[in-house]
Amino acid sequence: LAATNLDIGIQYWLGAKVEKPGQLVVPAKEVSEFVSYLGAEKLTLAAEGKLKLKITSRSGETVFNGMDPAEFPQIPAVNQEKTVSLSTAELSQAVNQVGFAAASDDSRPVLTAIYWQFTSTGYQMVATDGYRLSQKTVAVKGVKLTDKEEAVFLVPARSLIELVRLAAEEKEFRFGLTDDQNQVVFLLPSLQLNSRLIEGEFPDYQKIIPQQAKVKVMVDREAFYRAVKISSVFARESANIVKLKLEKEKIIISANAPSVGENKTEVEAKIEGQDLTIAFNYRFLLDFLNVIPEKEG
Incomplete structure (x- = not known):
């Protein structure tokens, strides 16, 4: 089985008794919905002419109109000798802890990508x-992956998130680049996922990250998460803004909405540096807290 939207493509191999090889292109949405309503039973698939698929089950027969297979986009292949193996668990954690920060708006495609840089280490x-x-x-x-010591790819965050979901039960996976280096291909035992790479210049993120911190805070993740969730009840009615006031040995998290009321919650913390008051979009804080282990903070 193969499907693609030209940005991402998937091939899946499953066991079947094939009496006569062939190809058909059928509407994915309708066939998927139809099959989901059937019970756990064997199905017989047969081509009727060149453009129709007949599915026979215990309860009846169904025919789907299809298209000429020649019109289906070619799924890219990769030379398996030029692929490398990575741990699924490590990639899954990395994608989960990074992917949430990628843009969902396609107006700037480069920001919908995850900047993936490989070095010797x-x-x-x-x-x-x-x-x-x-x-x-x-x-x-x-x-x-390449002849260079360092290699950088801009992979759509959606593609990597989908890979993590599909590879959840596998310990490792292999991946490599197509010959034209325009797409990346991920290989699993019964599945291949390919994704186009995004062209463009990723922001110089190293200039954004401060080299030194004037204030450092150590706080219990669960207590801080709970306080932000409480404040979000009020922040939702006030542009999603919560204020964090850092004082000696505590953080005061507050939100104020004229139509609802206000809230202040104190959380114990170890603070190095001067007192500080700063405001954040509470959704950004929760997105981050949701992807870090509970023992970290």
Whole structure:
């Protein structure tokens, strides 16, 4: 089975008794919905002419109108000798901790991508939507996709998030580039996922990240998360803004909405540096807190 929207494509192999090989192109949405309503039973698939698919089950027969297979886009292939292997668990954690910061608006395609950089010591992922930025570094040795010491790819965040979902039960996966280096191909035992790479210049994120911190805060993740959630009840009616006031040994999280009321919650914390008051979009805080382990803070 193969499907593509030209940005991302998937091929899936499943067991079947094939009496006569052939190809058909059928409407994915309607066939998917139809099959989901059937029980756990064997199906017989047969081509009726060149443009129709007949599905026979215990309860009846169904025919779907199709298209000429020659019109279906060609799924790119990759030379498996030029692929490398990565841990699914490590990639899954990296994508989850970075992907949330990628833009969902396609007006600036480069911001919908995850910046994926490979070096001799591993890889790092970076994503930003222009308002927030998340970076994750993973130590891996012996990963080399090109002749260069360093390689950078802009992979759509949606593609990597979909890969993580599909590869959840696999320990490892392989991936490589197509010969024209315009697409990346991920290989699993019974599945291949390919994604186009995004062209453009990713923001110079290293200039955005401060080299030194004037204030450092250590706080219990769960307590801080709960306080932000409480304040969000009021922040939703006030442009999603919550205020954080850093004082000696505590953080005061507050939100004020004229039509609802106001709230202040104190959380114990270890603070190094001067007192500070700063405001954030509470959704940005929750997105980050949702993807870090509970013991971190």
